[in-house]
Amino acid sequence: MSLPASLPDDRDVRPWAGAPAEPALAGLPERLPLALWASGDRVWEWDGSGFLLWRCSGPQRRAQVERLDVAQFLDRAHPQDHEGLRQAWAALQNGPGEELDLNFRGRTVHAPARWWRVRGRALQRGDGGQLLRAIGTLRDVTGPQRARQQLRRLAHAFDSSREALVLTDAHWQLVAANRSARALLDAAVLAPGASLQPWLTARGWPPQLVQRQVRLHGLWQAECPVSGPQGEVPVECSVTAVQPDADDAVVGDGQGPGTREAHGYVLALHDLRERLAAQARLQRQATLDEATGLPNRLAAQWHLEPLLGRSQPRAALLRVLVDGVRHVNASWGPQAAEALVVQVAQRLRQALDDGCWLARWGDDEFLLVLSDDADDTALRSVAQLVLAALARPFDVEGRSLTVSVVLGAVRAPQDGAAFGVLMRKAELALQAARQSTTVPLAFYDRRLDDERQRRLMLGSLLRQDTERNAFTWQFQPKVDAAGRCTGGELLMRWHTEAYGEVPPAEFIALAEELGLIGLMGRHAVHAAAQLAAAGAAAGLSLPVAVNLSPRQLATPGIEAMLLHACRRQGLQPAQLELELTESALAGSIDEVAPVLQRLRQAGFVMALDDFGTGYSSLAHLGTLPMDKVKIDRSFVLGLGRDVRAQRLLEGIVQLCRALGLRTVAEGVETPAQHAALAALGVDEFQGYLFARPLPLARWLDLLAAADGQAPQLPGALAALPASLPAAEGDAPVPRVRVLP
Missing domain, CATH: 3.30.70.270 (Reverse transcriptase/Diguanylate cyclase domain)
Incomplete structure (x- = not known):
């Protein structure tokens, strides 16, 4: 049987020349277009000078014929596959090949390239071996080719995955294992055709339990160590099923709908060493001080x-x-x-x-x-x-x-x-x-808890009383060498219904801690201004001293607040003495010195309190703009008992006099102390010898009775003995200053 050199037209497909029409083949010419259409194939023929290409695009259409020369035929291939197709055709055309079978990509401009499979066989050659006739088919194999590519990609991904993967059949027989699995597990476990059931059972994972969990939940997971070429390695094992196809047999007991048996199982073994090491590092970081x-x-x-x-x-x-x-x-x-x-x-x-x-x-x-x-x-x-x-x-x-x-x-x-x-x-x-x-x-001790609760309650009460200025005030006078009153110091007191009288040292420290000291200081400044105004109304010039703290001095507007208090009472700033404790100034002199200088220029009298108890007394005297120095009572107590204390006190008085500073002695309790201090040249005195701290009402009564003269103080200097016995309940009350 031989093919004709060409077909007359697209409307007729006649029997091949040289072949009688046998009964069994009688209908072949009519069926050939249908066969081409049904298969999707195309038929080609080489006649020595070119190609004839038959195709059929529908069941009602006749076969269509296209003539191509070799260049046109080869040009149907993608540029990257052109040379391969040329060589394959040359091998068929010139020998020694008798068959042609090659996959190649078609030429395309924009759409993804389609794959074709060309197959053929030589039918006739000339005396020199040249190809005279050949016939074959051309089939679109894009789908299968892409499926094979996808399988290759999946196989590559399976084998190169860092996760150890093992594939078994439905009976746990090994099908495949990737490189990570072979590096993790013993070779015996992954031997060709080996069953993983013993391996699972040895880990405490019965295969039946695993299968049931996978069937119910779609996944089974557990952690355990496994042994292999790298030794014992902790892993997390997860098992999933290879899902059956829709037409797979249904397995059941006849009582229910049944299920389709899984095709196999995929075991994924995740190496936990890195995760456990990271957890250990995080735990060390969380529980160790760096x-x-x-x-x-x-x-x-x-x-x-x-x-x-x-x-x-x-x-x-x-x-x-x-x-x-x-x-x-x-x-x-x-x-x-x-x-x-x-x-x-x-x-x-x-x-x-x-x-x-x-x-x-x-x-x-x-x-x-x-x-x-x-x-x-x-x-x-x-x-x-x-x-x-x-x-x-x-x-x-x-x-x-x-x-x-x-x-x-x-x-x-x-x-x-x-x-x-x-x-x-x-x-x-x-x-x-x-x-x-x-x-x-x-x-x-339980008492510590009681004290803590007391302190919490005191803090709450102090905040309330500071807001409403619920403090009481006392006044302790100061006198000169002759015993005449020259002014005094304002003292703050705090009484509570729950705890009675709270020691000033305690509530002042608590106010510092709670940030209330600024408001308390403002109350004290206005109270001192009122007291100085009361003295002026009685025809007396009796300056009132009030303490300031470095924190209050650092508050913006401190000068304006002090001047406002004086203007409100019609006072000159000189009627207020601003006292600063030497120890409180330690470390903040550079910040407060400019403020003190401005206050002194405004007319306020500046006094350095508790002199001798700080850290740099001489430096303070030389740098701070002070008018007075209040000598701490610890020096006064040493008079007559400690020669060194007396000499030191004498030096302090002489130094202050040389610097133009007035001196005030605190804690004077006996006439002997007063006489000794006066002999040294001390300017003013303060202590129980002259008066204890007086309620303001009592002090105002003394001012009214003085009738423009220096008020008569309760402690009569001439009537007091040289030594005052310390009676029970009559101990010196600590002097408290308001430290805003």
Whole structure:
């Protein structure tokens, strides 16, 4: 049978020349277009000079014929596949090949390239072997080709995945394993055709249980170690099913709808080493102090809670406060402070034995947890070790520095069995140790809680009373050498219904802590101005002294507030004496000196209070714009008993006189003290010898009775003995100043 050289037209497909029409082939010419259309194939023929290409585009249409030369035929290929198609055709055309079978991409401009498969066979060659006739088919294989590409990509992804993947059939027989799985598991587990059922069972994962979980939930997961070429490795294993096709057989018991059996299972083994290492790093970062390497506050909680959660909890704790770290931080910076803390931690490690668990609790605090059997004696012994270890000077960036240490102790279950409760009570004990001037170790006591509650209530009451100015005032006069009143000092008192009279030292410190001292100072300034105005109304010039604090001096508008108080009462600024304690000025002289200079220029009298108790008295005298110096009562008490104190006092008076400063002696209680001070040249005196602090009503009565003369003070100088006995209940009342 042979093909004709050409077809006459598209309307007729005749039998091939040289072949009689056999009965079985009688209908072939009519069926050929239908076959071409149904298969999607195209038929080509080479006749020695070119190609004939038959195709059919529908069941009702005849075959269409297209003639192409070799160049046109080859040009149908994509440029990247052109050479391959040319070589394949050359091999068929010139020998030795007798068949042509090649996939190539078609030429395209915009759309994705389609794949074609050309197949053919040589039918006739000339005497020289040249191809005379050939026939074949051209088929669009884009779908299968792309499917094969996708399979190759999936196979590559499967094998190159970092996740260890194992594919089994429905009976857990190994089908495939990727490189990561082969690097993770023993070779015996992944032997060709091996069953994974024993491997699963050995890990405590019965295959039936796994299958049931996968069928119910679509996924099964568990963690365990596996062994292989890398040793034992912790992994997370997840199993999913290869879903069956819609036409797969249904498995059931006849009672229900049944299910289709899975084609197989995919085991994904995720290596947990990196995740566990990262978790360990995060846990170390979360529970270790970076600077010292000690456990931190969170680690302390994790360490203590199991001890306290036992049926019979026993624990002994010490909180250690290193006083000086914050000062170093403020003076030399955080790096110097951390260097100090690191040295403290090193010494504590060396001093404490294995029975003490050490942690860093805060910037300047450490926590010690003692063994279960530690009693109060053991706590005191450990405290002594801590104090001894930290007593020697530290070298901080070339500076020699000593620190003070206080410790607060609590015990479980006596003081509580909850972590938070014990830490709060340890804080109270630590505060008690800081307030003590003798013992640096304090044990928690219930009275500390009572005092804390009292302080909280006092703070609330103080805030309310400061807002409504619910304070009372007293006036303590000052006299000259002859005993005549020259003015006085305004003193603040605070009485509460719940707690009675609150000591001034306590409520002034509380006001500083709560930020109320500025408003309290404003009340005091206006009260002092009213008192000075009352003296002026009585025809007397009696300046009233009132204390200011550096915090109040740093407040914007302090000058305006003071001048406003004077104008409101019709006073000259000289009628108010502004006293500043020397110790309160330490460290803030540079900031307050310009303000003091402006106040003095405005006419206010400036006085340096408690002279001799500060840190740089002579420097203060030389730099601050002062008019008066109030000599602390500690110097007065030494008169007649300490020759050195008397000489020092004499030097102070002479120095002040040389600088043009007036002097005031505080705490004068005996005529002998008064006489000695007057002989030294002291200008003014204040103390119980002349008058105790007087209620304002009593002082105003004295002013009214004076009738324009110096008021007669309650303490008659001439009538007092040389020594005043200290009667019970008659001890000197601490002088309190308002520190705004």
